Amino acid sequence: MRVAAAARRAGHSPRGLASGRQRRGRGPTPRSVWTLWITGAALLIAGAVALPTALAAQSSPLDDARAALVRGEYESALERLDRVSDGGSEAAIVRLRALRALGRYDDALDLLGGRSGPAPSPRLERWKGELLLEVGAWDAAEAAFERSVAAGAPDAALARVLLGEQAFRRGRWQEARAVFDSFIDLYNSGAADTGAEMIAVAHAVGRLGRENPDLFQDALRAWDEAIELLPGDPRPIVAVGDLFLDRYTSTRAMEEYARALSVNAREPDALHGRARALDFDGSGRALAVANEVLETNPNHVGARTLLAEIRLRAENVPAAVEEAETALETNPRSLEALSVLAAARYLAGDEEGWIEARDRVLALNPSWAGLYVRLAELSADARRYADAVDFAREAVARDSLSWEGWGLLGINQMRTQEVVEGRENVARAFDGDPYNPWFKNTLDLLDLMDDFETVRSENFEIVLPPGEAALLGPRVIALAEEAFAEMTERYGTSPPTPIRLELFPTSADFSVRTFGLVGLGALGVSFGSTLVMDSPTAREPGDFNWASTLWHEIAHAFHLAISDHAVPRWFSEGLAVREQRVARPHWGFRAGVPWLQAWTSERMPPLSRMNEAFVRPAFPAQLAFGYFQASLAFDWIEERWGFQAIRDFLEGYGRGATTNQLTRIILGLDDEELDAEFQRYVDARFESEIAALADLAPVFHDGPGDQTVDAEATVEEILEGMTDDLDILRSQARLSPGSFPARLRLGQALVRAGWWDEAEENLRAAQRLFPAYPGLDGPLAGLARVHQARGEVSEAAGALRALGELNESAWSVAVEEARLRAELGDVPGELRALRRALEIHPFAVEPQTRLATLAGETGAWDEAASAWEAVVALEPADPAQVWYELSRARLRSGDRAGARTAVLRALEIAPSFDAALELLLEIRGGGR
Amino acid sequence: MLGALIAPAPFATLAAQETHLVTVVGLGGGPEYDARFFGWGERITVAARERFGLPESSTHLLVPDAELPAPATATSRRDGVEATLAAIATDAPADAEVLVVLLGHGTFRNDEARFNLPGPDLTAREWSLLLDALAPRRVAIVNAASASGPFVQALAASNRTVITATKTGRQRNETVFGGYFADAFAGDAADLDKDGAMSLLEAFAWTTAEVARHYDEQGLLQTENAVLDDDGDGVGSETPSADEPDGAGSSTFVFVPAAALELPEAAAADSVLARLLREQAELETRIARLRARRGEMDPEAYEAELEELLVELALKNREVEGRRGGGGGGR
Known part of the structure; x- marks a missing residue:
């Protein structure tokens, strides 16, 4: 596929900027220009600061104003210009730039004769046109550009490229392309000598990149030359940042914006670029930086639109609408702001409003794919994948060069089980935009997935990595069907089937499948009836419990189906965690120390605003805490109002109701009452744990948004580096006998020192204070060590069993318990522990072999056969023996045909295997 | 690959063969390693005597400890190694087979691989000379030490099997190959084709599978990749097979449990x-x-x-x- 794409790209028009073109008097290579320019600018500023008196004596007020402008001291620049008696057009341009940076567009236009009519001089027409574009006066702007071109103004090239840009924004791509194309000739003939001309070339070539992505490289080269020609001008630097960001390279983009901002920290377009890059990276700081833009320029339409998008993704529709409408007050023809407004209204269920906004966009530009691209993106963010497909389809129907549209179409088709068509569309998108990492990663992954195996059951289609199907397939099917049956009964309905479940052998692959890039920290994702998750092989044993994760994702499929994909994320995640606990009491995230501290220090949002922790967490751990905290809400709701209330919520979301409305109707509580009552419930439920942690050092160090807190940090990790001195620890425990950390720390230190009896006393006290502490450093682990040291194997095994009940991923605990049970000769106990270990990580030869053997010995031949099948799949060192054991187990469990197949496999490897030959005769009834 | 592990040699021909086993336990460098390497050597020696019925006189266990704890037969100092091999070269019949197993640490410096012994080490080249002296007998050597890879090229010869725990001299980390190789000797599991005998090829296949599983289950990057060369070209294979150039020879270097040899003996009468x-x-x-x-x-x-x-x-x-x-x- 990639070969075909490359070939198609090779067929693109060969037109582009000539390479190796000699430019007069140009020394440095393009990329080194940055250093020179920044150094020069920095020197200028440093000089002004170091020698104020001397400079003041020599410089004119216009020079001072220009210097102030460069530094971003726009108000000061304007004041200084007031003292310039006759600065001509130079002074006028400095004033226009300052006013524009401050968002005082009409003040600037007043200097140019108002919104209509010509500017005072042809040289100012292009400026006037650009200002008119800021306020959406398209016709007047185009007239100004035309006057600039007709008069042969020094910057007429810029005016001409902006006329091309206007043709593009009005949906007249052929006309725009002809204009942009002419700039390639301008450059290649060596006639683009001025900064304005080079900006025009760079802009034009960048636009042509949508047809030929190779031209983005040429655009970058032209912007470099523009920077060289326009030292001190931030615009080309910001444009380079934008070019990188639009090509998905946010790190490089950030570097460019930082360079511009190092000279002028208030530069609105550079700040806007930084905010976009932060948003691109998913950083919560994007919001603050976008607001920083507005402090300088409250009418910055780009910043307002970005804020609207951020609000919308946070599911704060009213705030999004308000931001978009504010942007449109400044520029009623902003296609971007109108697109977000349409999307916001659509997601709010405002049918009339969204159509009105849509029609406004399409009246301006019937080919504006951006409207539908935005709708598709936001629909996908809101988990409305079928809507996303429809919108993306509309985007590409209106503009076949919308690679974003093709990509969104393909990716969302794959989420809605249109895998083949989806793949074709992602390939088409990559063809047009080979820089896009989502497209590339997705296609690479799909190539990899060609070797995956598919197994099917009544309600599921399960796609597994090669080599894992034999072991995992039956286990996944059994669990998935169990979950489906139980939840169908619980919810009274079921999602559309088959549910497609894809498991990936690396977290990176799962991450790419989910959102196109590596680095997603989640374990599983539900797109409705398509579920995607890590295979147990994707992580180390003990990192996660795949079975619990699978149950969680299947719960989402139910929630999304019942709510018609309108359930808010906090609701579905919290309810899915509760479903894990309902299914198996040891499953699901538990209340650890960090969450309790976040709760008591009010770092978690109240229940009425729980979604904030999911869509824009204040600190990374807040998201993990959100899952648990939200799950408590469903414990509470189900206990108090019954499960029907939860079903009513889901159905209510499906009818378009908000959480606030549903809370009033179903629970009879307003937000304030909801938050207060939930607070009381949680405080009461964790009263003893909260009291027992009162004197523990906080895990949060740097304010409310600590970025470094580990959601699952243990007491040992929190107190790492603290004293191990027994006398001090004894004294602390004496002073605070009700302190969990004090008793636990002392108990742990006593275990290390071998003071078993005193250790037991303190560990038992710690256990009473925080009975459900899930950390593997907890009192139960310490008690297990104490008992083992004393030779009390049964008690040690008991402590480990209890610990395993509190931690769904405690692989090593289960394995150790199994070992101890074997030592005790406790076969049922060992079997139970082995099952628990293998539930966490089934890809382990030794526990599977032991389980198979024990199950056979106890006559549990079905289980023995299943475990031997797992061992076979794990490619044991002695396969003939394992096939033989499998055959025996199958025969004993009544599967004569399966036994025959297995014994033939054994004998194929080892034809002289006497026991297997005898088994073959037994399978055949004693002989021929 | 597993299907090609079958040893075609009938037991009748093996019964008459004399096999010598020389297990050399190198310098451990600390009590933990000393005990571990000795334990492996002990297991191999005991299995050779009890399971495969080799007489004590042809099962030599050389250890660093001069007190020669049972079942050791000589010290593993350089002179002890040389004397043991020289005695076999002098006394054993020309059709005897000799298996040498090295358990311990190895080093690879200045393009020279060594097996660490108490006192002066023996380099790969020196081991080659010692083995050459055993000609025309069929010889196999298993170097289970770290950085043992270069032994393959240095020791390769016709009628000789060379197995090393690592593929190159740069794999310097501690190895686990020796422990699993000892398990292969001591148990039935490495008789992969269940014909009652264990060939060196089977022992190699079983051991390498167990080594891979060990690293996988520990979540560790595998730092040892064993190779086998028995076609004398000095290039080891990680996946030898009886129907490949590497593997054919070692598939007929077979250890047969004493009980299984009774059958061909009975058939003669x-x-x-x-x-x-x-x-x-x-x-x-x-x-x-x-x-x-x-x-x-x-x-x-x-x-x-x-x-x-x-x-x-x-x-x-x-x-x-x-x-x-x-x-x-x-x-």
Whole structure:
């Protein structure tokens, strides 16, 4: 596929900027220009600061104003210009730039004769046109550009490229392309000598990149030359940042914006670029930086639109609408702001409003794919994948060069089980935009997935990595069907089937499948009836419990189906965690120390605003805490109002109701009452744990948004580096006998020192204070060590069993318990522990072999056969023996045909295997 | 690969062969390693004597400890190694087989690999000279030490199998190969084709699978990749096979449990039993031929034919057992 794409790209028009073109008097290579320019600018500023008196004596007020402008001291620049008696057009341009940076567009236009009519001089027409574009006066702007071109103004090239840009924004791509194309000739003939001309070339070539992505490289080269020609001008630097960001390279983009901002920290377009890059990276700081833009320029339409998008993704529709409408007050023809407004209204269920906004966009530009691209993106963010497909389809129907549209179409088709068509569309998108990492990663992954195996059951289609199907397939099917049956009964309905479940052998692959890039920290994702998750092989044993994760994702499929994909994320995640606990009491995230501290220090949002922790967490751990905290809400709701209330919520979301409305109707509580009552419930439920942690050092160090807190940090990790001195620890425990950390720390230190009896006393006290502490450093682990040291194997095994009940991923605990049970000769106990270990990580030869053997010995031949099948799949060192054991187990469990197949496999490897030959005769009834 | 591990050598020919085992435990450098390496060597030596019936006089365990804890026979200082091998070179018949196993640490510096002994080490080149002195006997050497890879090129020769725990001299981390190789000797699991005997090729395949599993289950990057060379070209293979250049030789270097050797001995005195064993061998040959044609056959037809032959073989086994008086332990 990639070969075909490359070939198609090779067929693109060969037109582009000539390479190796000699430019007069140009020394440095393009990329080194940055250093020179920044150094020069920095020197200028440093000089002004170091020698104020001397400079003041020599410089004119216009020079001072220009210097102030460069530094971003726009108000000061304007004041200084007031003292310039006759600065001509130079002074006028400095004033226009300052006013524009401050968002005082009409003040600037007043200097140019108002919104209509010509500017005072042809040289100012292009400026006037650009200002008119800021306020959406398209016709007047185009007239100004035309006057600039007709008069042969020094910057007429810029005016001409902006006329091309206007043709593009009005949906007249052929006309725009002809204009942009002419700039390639301008450059290649060596006639683009001025900064304005080079900006025009760079802009034009960048636009042509949508047809030929190779031209983005040429655009970058032209912007470099523009920077060289326009030292001190931030615009080309910001444009380079934008070019990188639009090509998905946010790190490089950030570097460019930082360079511009190092000279002028208030530069609105550079700040806007930084905010976009932060948003691109998913950083919560994007919001603050976008607001920083507005402090300088409250009418910055780009910043307002970005804020609207951020609000919308946070599911704060009213705030999004308000931001978009504010942007449109400044520029009623902003296609971007109108697109977000349409999307916001659509997601709010405002049918009339969204159509009105849509029609406004399409009246301006019937080919504006951006409207539908935005709708598709936001629909996908809101988990409305079928809507996303429809919108993306509309985007590409209106503009076949919308690679974003093709990509969104393909990716969302794959989420809605249109895998083949989806793949074709992602390939088409990559063809047009080979820089896009989502497209590339997705296609690479799909190539990899060609070797995956598919197994099917009544309600599921399960796609597994090669080599894992034999072991995992039956286990996944059994669990998935169990979950489906139980939840169908619980919810009274079921999602559309088959549910497609894809498991990936690396977290990176799962991450790419989910959102196109590596680095997603989640374990599983539900797109409705398509579920995607890590295979147990994707992580180390003990990192996660795949079975619990699978149950969680299947719960989402139910929630999304019942709510018609309108359930808010906090609701579905919290309810899915509760479903894990309902299914198996040891499953699901538990209340650890960090969450309790976040709760008591009010770092978690109240229940009425729980979604904030999911869509824009204040600190990374807040998201993990959100899952648990939200799950408590469903414990509470189900206990108090019954499960029907939860079903009513889901159905209510499906009818378009908000959480606030549903809370009033179903629970009879307003937000304030909801938050207060939930607070009381949680405080009461964790009263003893909260009291027992009162004197523990906080895990949060740097304010409310600590970025470094580990959601699952243990007491040992929190107190790492603290004293191990027994006398001090004894004294602390004496002073605070009700302190969990004090008793636990002392108990742990006593275990290390071998003071078993005193250790037991303190560990038992710690256990009473925080009975459900899930950390593997907890009192139960310490008690297990104490008992083992004393030779009390049964008690040690008991402590480990209890610990395993509190931690769904405690692989090593289960394995150790199994070992101890074997030592005790406790076969049922060992079997139970082995099952628990293998539930966490089934890809382990030794526990599977032991389980198979024990199950056979106890006559549990079905289980023995299943475990031997797992061992076979794990490619044991002695396969003939394992096939033989499998055959025996199958025969004993009544599967004569399966036994025959297995014994033939054994004998194929080892034809002289006497026991297997005898088994073959037994399978055949004693002989021929 | 597993299908090509079958050793075609009939036990009758093996019974008459004399095998010498020389297990050299190198310098551990600390009590933990000393105990571990000695434990491996002890297991191999005891298995050779008790399981495979080799006499004490031909099972040599050389250890660093001068007090020679049982079942050690000599020290593993350079002179102890040289004397042991020289005695075999002098006394053993020309058709004897010699297996040398090195357990301990190895080093690779200045393009020279060494096996660490108490006192002066022996370099790969020096080991080569010592083994050359054993000609024309068939020799196999297993170097289970770290950085043992260069031994393959240095020791490669015709009629010689060289197994190293690492592929190169740069794999310097502590190895676990020796422990699993000892397990292969001590247990039945490495008899992968279940013919009652264990070839060096089978021991190698089983050990390397266990080493891979060890690293996988520990969540560690595998830092040792064992290789085997038995075609004398000095290039080891990680996946040798009886039908590949590397693997054919080691598939016939076989250790047979003492009990299994009773059968060929009985056949020599009983013509009916001898006929049954011939028929049994013919059936095994037909099965091997059928398996070779598997790729060209319809899977169902293949399976049916295989099953019929296996049933015949199973019944033939019963006849053999009946003739022997139901003594069990057919092979």
